[in-house]
Amino acid sequence: MATAYTLFLFDAAGLKFVLLMTIVLAPATMLYVKARSERGRRIFSATEIVLCAIIVIGAIIGVISLWTGRITL
Numbered sequence: 001m002a003t004a005y006t007l008f009l010f011d012a013a014g015l016k017f018v019l020l021m022t023i024v025l026a027p028a029t030m031l032y033v034k035a036r037s038e039r040g041r042r043i044f045s046a047t048e049i050v051l052c053a054i055i056v057i058g059a060i061i062g063v064i065s066l067w068t069g070r071i072t073l
Contacts, residue, residue: 016071022058023066029055 010018029052036043044052065071 019058019062019065019071020073022055023062025055026059 013021033043062071066073
């Protein structure tokens with residue numbers, strides 16, 4: 001149920017806001033990496049690596065879209 005609801009929220013928000021969200025999440029990931037490495041813990045599991053890659057790719061697409069004017073604030 002939660003997965004279906006989350007997918008609905010992504011669809012309801014639209015691509016513009018999902019890309020803007022990834023622009024915020026990508027730099028925040030660096031704080032997560034720093035905190036995990038300071039505690040000597042494993043930084044990412046296999047699933048988290050895939051999710052991080054998706055977020056970073058989305059952030060790159062979002063920044064390029066903002067720069068070229070395809071999406072606006």
